[in-house]
Amino acid sequence: MAEVNLTHFQPATFCLTGFPGLEHLHAWLSIPFCALYFTSMLGNCAILVLIRQNRHLHEPMYFFLCMLSLNDLGVSLSTLPTVLALFCFGLREVAFDACLAQMFFIHSFSFMESGILLAMSFDRLVAICRPLRYSSVLTSPRIAQIGLAVVLKSAVLLSPFPFLIKRLPICRSNVLSHAYCLHPDMMRLACADITVNNVYGFFVVLFTYGLDSAFILVSYVLILRAVLKIASREQRRKALGTCVSHICAVLTFYVPIMAVSVLHRFGRDAPPVVHIMMSNVYLFVPPLLNPVIYSVKTKEIRKGILSMCA
Template identity: 50%
Template sequence: MSDSNRTIFTNPSTFILLGIPGLEWAHVWISIPFCAMYVITILGNVTILFIVKTEPSLHEPMYYFLCMLAVTDLVLSTSTLPKMLSLFWFNSREIAFSACLTQLYFVHCFSAIESGLFVAMALDRYVAICHPLRHSTILTNPVVAKIGLVVVLRGAILTLPYPFLARQWPYCRTNIIPYTHCEHIDVVKLACADIRISSYYGLFVLLCRIGLDVILITLSYIQILRAIFRLPTKDARLKTFGTCSSHLCVILAFYIPTLFSSLSQRFGHNLPLHFHVLLANVYLLVPPMLNPIIYGVRTKQIRKRLF
């Protein structure tokens, strides 16, 4: 590792992942909850996909978006967890330069897709509550497919400059990444060049992915709450709001860790490095695990079919 630190190079063939600096002695113990989360993520999301596919009554826009979310969660987890576990269990620290760029692309691309899906699901809840009689005519299957395509293309195109910008910088200081996986900002920080373009573009994507999406979700729920409060009885209000509770829970589980991780990377310079790494892993691992659990517990149709 010390040789890698002293080597002069302009285009490294590999990067070295350190895992969680300062907690190397606990890597095996940390791997146990990480592995458990990965298993739960796979089982939960595959179960959601199977239930929606085999239950005709669930062939509705909300559950189509839920299936897209399940696929996104599976890809997001699989892009990082297998390499992370091999690092913890077998001390497999090396990752090829092109594989590192591919990994960071998948992480950011599918995080953006997941954020876009939450906007699409908020739109579905808005139409279902504010325009219930027109729900089936507004959100038809072709419209849902087009919304899904737009969400995927937005995530893919927004994230596409990341690997190209990272590839163009010269890396002449070190190829050691003090993380468990390749993140865009942590890779470009290793470049011995002015990386302000990458930094500014990363901030722009963050504003689009979190700022714009959160604004759209908030506007949807303002309209939803106005419609709920106009209902005549308390029972009707609680029942209608209950249809949104699962969506609100997964939104909070996704955006809160993502926001804290992104802000801590840019402004939390006094925080311990292992705190940054653990927080980055929380936003990658916890939401994909929680999403199927929340929808399984909170959604009557899925819970009934599961039992």
């Protein structure tokens, strides 16, 4: 009977961890986290307001940028409740179902960002390789369909994750390694076979990050081939210049993901704080840097931001 009860055991709450060994500094660490959240939300909201108020920016490229900013806001809002509760108020416990919900939204927005970056690469591909057909290919209804497809793909792929965790008996511990809930972190606490979680998680990562990054790479190979056929050096420079912001956003997103993957596989002996820092970079840096990248590298956005600040 004890074994039957054990297989259905679920903790009422999970206990979150900030930075192990630095608990006495959590109040001070709350300052940079609050500044990070404020800056990320301010930057992304500014881009959304700017594009909404300026009709000359109602073009496919900027519509996709709106999607990226909305998604970055979603990423920030998904982690904000538990991160600020932990660092500002010392509240470490989060209800089991609330942790599942946070896990779902964090991973969903992360996968959606990958899809949006792929859509933006398609936008640059059409703009450079088929400029005369740009407005007819990327119509407003088609852009909306692409956005809906990105959302549905992430929601469908991520929907099994909470159920895969809920079927596991969590009996080793209820202490998570981060200030938020992630699927790999939660499934490691199970005292049962987690092969299904591992296999499905690997499939989802491969089907999203793997395929999206491959298609982005193919898009830029085609873009580069088209640009090299342009006779004028100045026109080649201008064509590539329209891709700089997107390339920076792709690197900002994918480099931390690759670093986290490498660290998990080959850096198991690294101090826990290193793993925590890399996971924080993976979640917090893209929403912070994307508005900065597009404000600096895109003339229309830069002008609009400066006019809003004047």
